[in-house]
Amino acid sequence: DQQVKQNSPSLSVQEGRISILNCDYTNSMFDYFLWYKKYPAEGPTFLISISSIKDKNEDGRFTVFLNKSAKHLSLHIVPSQPGDSAVYFCAASAGSDKLIFGTGTRLQVFP
Amino acid sequence: DTEVTQTPKHLVMGMTNKKSLKCEQHMGHRAMYWYKQKAKKPPELMFVYSYEKLSINESVPSRFSPECPNSSLLNLHLHALQPEDSALYLCASSQVREGWETQYFGPGTRLLVL
Numbered sequence: 686d687q688q689v690k691q692n693s694p695s696l697s698v699q700e701g702r703i704s705i706l707n708c709d710y711t712n713s714m715f716d717y718f719l720w721y722k723k724y725p726a727e728g729p730t731f732l733i734s735i736s737s738i739k740d741k742n743e744d745g746r747f748t749v750f751l752n753k754s755a756k757h758l759s760l761h762i763v764p765s766q767p768g769d770s771a772v773y774f775c776a777a778s779a780g781s782d783k784l785i786f787g788t789g790t791r792l793q794v795f796p
Numbered sequence: 797d798t799e800v801t802q803t804p805k806h807l808v809m810g811m812t813n814k815k816s817l818k819c820e821q822h823m824g825h826r827a828m829y830w831y832k833q834k835a836k837k838p839p840e841l842m843f844v845y846s847y848e849k850l851s852i853n854e855s856v857p858s859r860f861s862p863e864c865p866n867s868s869l870l871n872l873h874l875h876a877l878q879p880e881d882s883a884l885y886l887c888a889s890s891q892v893r894e895g896w897e898t899q900y901f902g903p904g905t906r907l908l909v910l
Contacts (some may be wrong), residue, residue: 717896727885728901729839771889774838782827782852782890784899786838
């Protein structure tokens with residue numbers, strides 16, 4: 686039972702354009718959501734998070750949107766840069782120490 | 797500061813060997829975690845220590861044995877591993893950020909079991 690889903694395994698975006706990565710979840714008890722970026726053979730790097738009491742959170746080029754009624758969140762990267770090329774994981778928590786990860790989306794930003 | 801360090805960076809071991817992975821954080825984080833990650837898969841939680849006590853064991857085989865000697869250190873002892881245990885082993889610790897526990901990961905140890 687995949688509680689957190691990233692339905693797009695890959696995404697290709699031109700440099701300077703917007704990248705939109707999507708994530709859907711099924712468990713209505715999730716109240717905290719995180720995005721991590723991962724390069725090959727490295728640990729995930731925390732990017733940005735959002736709690737269930739908000740619908741938007743911004744940090745520089747990164748914005749996360751949460752639609753609780755649709756059980757959907759998205760990460761927007763504007764403008765996209767070649768260094769953003771990596772695998773992005775969304776993760777969710779229901780108030781415990783357990784994070785449930787999505788399967789990841791590979792983002793490629795080309796010049 | 798959210799730095800988690802892990803040693804060694806790479807490890808090759810035979811199925812009869814005993815080895816240990818080490819993780820450190822000096823940020824006073826309450827909880828520390830071990831994850832296993834296979835290629836093209838998300839991280840899988842193995843163990844959680846909270847205030848130096850084991851709080852979650854995700855039914856991990858006994859050939860993996862965690863240890864938390866103090867609040868800054870987390871070890872993972874390995875014994876009689878199988879080739880399918882080859883993976884990236886990640887340590888994380890968590891910090892309250894805007895009222896919510898946020899996990900920060902170390903760089904990982906890439907383990908190859910021959």
